[in-house]
Amino acid sequence: MGTAPEEGRERPRLYLISPPVIDLDTFEMAFRNALAGGDVACFQLRLKDRPAEEIIAATKCLLPIAQDAGVAFLLNDDAELARDLDVDGVHVGQDDMPYEEARRILGPDAIIGVTCKNSRHLAMEAGEAGADYVAFGAFFPSSTKSDTVKTEPDILTWWSETTLIPAVAIGGITIDNAEVLLQNGADFLAVAAGVWEYKEGPKEAVAAFNRMIDKVVANW
């Protein structure tokens, strides 16, 4: 991972979120293509409200691919399933389970991220509790999730000046709108539709995000 020498800030990275519903046969190839496109830090399997068997089957197929590529694999919502499937961690929202419970289930080494919407208070709470990252958003209208809270990029500036805990930016992020989030201090860009629905395909989307990140970092 590269760093920007002037500020000692880590190079921001891409955090892929799966579509909420997938056809595994098709998605496996899309996933391989995405990971072949360039640097990806993390993948979150977010099969929203799908049966456990579907999540288990998708994890068994996709986890080895992520591991081969050095990409962390997180489940959305379900810490117990994350433990049982031996993935790298879980993302929990405010209506899922408290961070502390997820940590108790998954142990000290798991990656646990917490949704903080547009709330400085929630982020401080999650950070003090020990979250590995806090997620702010939605910064832009999302075609993937409807119940979002509009969030302004300056929360990322405040967070990056307040703490070293990484900030994940999420919600409607595309290659065309992401730069402001990087300029404000996002450590990770969490993206679903902006990759899976990119007109030239997921591999080119990941490549284009990485080119954009490199361009921004070069000007720090």
Ligand SMILES: Cc1ncc(COP(=O)(O)OP(=O)(O)O)c(N)n1
């Ligand atoms: C990285 C990241 N940030 C936010 C969310 C949203 O979590 P949540 O509020 O629990 O909503 P659902 O994703 O469960 O619908 C996320 N999943 N990932």
Ligand SMILES: Cc1nc(C(=O)O)sc1CCOP(=O)(O)O
């Ligand atoms: C899972 C999720 N959480 C959000 C939040 O605001 O907390 S927005 C979102 C959807 C991310 O997908 P896309 O990149 O297609 O908008």
Ligand SMILES: [Mg+2]
């Ligand atoms: Mg959730």
